[in-house]
Amino acid sequence: MHERRHAAFATLRAMITTNDLAGELTGRRILLGLTGGVAAFKAAEFCRLLTQAGATVQVVMTEAACQFITPVTMQALSGRPVYTSQWDARADNNMAHINLSREADAIVVAPASADFIAQLAQGRADELLALLCLARPLAAAPLLVAPAMNREMWAHPATQRNLRQIAADGAHVLPVGHGEQACGETGNGRMLEAGELLEELIAFLSPKPLLGQHVLVTAGPTFEAIDPVRGITNRSSGKMGFAIARAAREAGADVTLIAGPVTLPTPRGVLRVDVGSALDMHASTMAEAQTATIFIATAAVADWRPAHAAGQKIKKDGSGQPPSLAFVENPDILAEIARSPRARSGDLYCVGFAAESEDLLANAQAKRARKGVPLLAANLGPATFGRNDNALLLVDAQGVTELPRASKRALARQLVAEIARRLPRAEA
Ligand code: C5P
Numbered sequence: 415m416h417e418r419r420h421a422a423f424a425t426l427r428a429m430i431t432t433n434d435l436a437g438e439l440t441g442r443r444i445l446l447g448l449t450g451g452v453a454a455f456k457a458a459e460f461c462r463l464l465t466q467a468g469a470t471v472q473v474v475m476t477e478a479a480c481q482f483i484t485p486v487t488m489q490a491l492s493g494r495p496v497y498t499s500q501w502d503a504r505a506d507n508n509m510a511h512i513n514l515s516r517e518a519d520a521i522v523v524a525p526a527s528a529d530f531i532a533q534l535a536q537g538r539a540d541e542l543l544a545l546l547c548l549a550r551p552l553a554a555a556p557l558l559v560a561p562a563m564n565r566e567m568w569a570h571p572a573t574q575r576n577l578r579q580i581a582a583d584g585a586h587v588l589p590v591g592h593g594e595q596a597c598g599e600t601g602n603g604r605m606l607e608a609g610e611l612l613e614e615l616i617a618f619l620s621p622k623p624l625l626g627q628h629v630l631v632t633a634g635p636t637f638e639a640i641d642p643v644r645g646i647t648n649r650s651s652g653k654m655g656f657a658i659a660r661a662a663r664e665a666g667a668d669v670t671l672i673a674g675p676v677t678l679p680t681p682r683g684v685l686r687v688d689v690g691s692a693l694d695m696h697a698s699t700m701a702e703a704q705t706a707t708i709f710i711a712t713a714a715v716a717d718w719r720p721a722h723a724a725g726q727k728i729k730k731d732g733s734g735q736p737p738s739l740a741f742v743e744n745p746d747i748l749a750e751i752a753r754s755p756r757a758r759s760g761d762l763y764c765v766g767f768a769a770e771s772e773d774l775l776a777n778a779q780a781k782r783a784r785k786g787v788p789l790l791a792a793n794l795g796p797a798t799f800g801r802n803d804n805a806l807l808l809v810d811a812q813g814v815t816e817l818p819r820a821s822k823r824a825l826a827r828q829l830v831a832e833i834a835r836r837l838p839r840a841e842a
Contacts, residue, residue, distance in 0.1 A: 438467045446488075449525060449543065460612065477498070514546050516555075521547060558618060560605050614682065625666035629663075629670070636713065642727055655713065674695060717743065804825055
């Protein structure tokens with residue numbers, strides 16, 4: 415019996431995808447609460463992602479939750495015995511609700527049923543999970559609620575009233591997804607996917623040095639058409655810019671990401687504008703720069719474009735002579751924005767990037783002066799293109815700061831913190 419169970423657990427673990435967020439929640443203690451809902455299956459994967467991200471996970475399930483998924487599964491995935499009853503006598507003081515709520519850095523209820531949300535709204539304590547939510551120290555143990563229900567239950571005025579009430583009482587209500595539901599209907603009320611829950615939790619727990627800022631990021635290459643099937647472009651995966659957009663959002667900013675042709679997923683909560691050519695990127699970026707407070711130019715913009723893009727595919731004519739192409743220079747988006755009155759007056763803080771192949775420091779200092787930006791982040795092109803890690807040299811008026819090789823995700827966070835430290839302070 416024991417061996418069968420062991421094999422089943424191994425299969426379950428293998429089925430659940432690994433994530434790239436290893437270590438993001440190291441040292442965090444997360445209490446994961448499950449209530450009755452079909453979305454409980456997503457909580458199994460969420461639990462696995464949490465442990466992979468380094469969190470210690472304590473699962474608490476309501477009686478209804480146990481109808482949908484077993485505590486055995488959740489114990490295997492969290493590596494800790496699951497609590498299901500307020501009468502659990504395991505704790506020496508026999509006060510599971512007090513101990514559990516004091517041992518958590520955050521409580522996440524996923525799925526949160528309509529009934530459970532109603533219990534929270536009323537401050538009820540019928541079951542261990544509702545009881546420990548009521549008993550939690552409000553400042554030390556934030557409560558995140560991931561609703562999951564049928565679209566009519568979601569839209570019902572009572573549910574919406576209860577959600578407003580629990581938000582007013584200090585809960586952080588996560589958004590719901592839209593789509594096909596287990597009941598066969600289509601609409602709002604689906605619980606977020608496991609990966610989305612993890613992103614929301616990491617963002618929630620991140621420091622917020624950019625609260626109130628509007629960050630504008632350009633990322634990826636541009637594509638300059640020669641004819642309908644050919645063009646010239648730059649080597650850029652967009653990974654650094656996307657990581658910066660995500661880190662800025664986690665730091666509390668409103669983020670707009672102007673993306674050249676890349677195939678990366680949009681970070682949660684980020685407004686993405688897809689563009690093709692440098693002229694498209696220029697137009698979209700200039701428009702957004704009117705309201706942005708920070709501009710970070712990571713895009714590898716093509717310096718030149720063909721003077722005339724042919725309307726039809728250019729054919730070989732048999733003469734052996736290649737076609738001659740004339741080029742015109744593209745606008746320098748960063749330099750233009752850095753010269754704008756808002757940037758000059760300090761309302762818009764500009765950060766440039768430089769991909770060099772040698773002499774990083776000297777080239778970075780020269781580029782910072784040429785572009786007229788307060789901060790320039792330099793990297794070695796061949797050591798960053800397409801990779802998941804990188805190293806940066808930050809150059810500003812004060813000198814040089816080295817950010818040693820790390821994942822682009824970690825570097826993006828460090829860069830965001832460095833930018834936040836350099837922002838002109840608002841008058842008190
Ligand atoms: O001149 P160079 O291309 O090396 O400068 C790199 C920096 O300038 C990057 O921040 C890049 O996003 C920005 N840039 C731009 N518009 C261009 C060329 C570069 O915004 N046309």
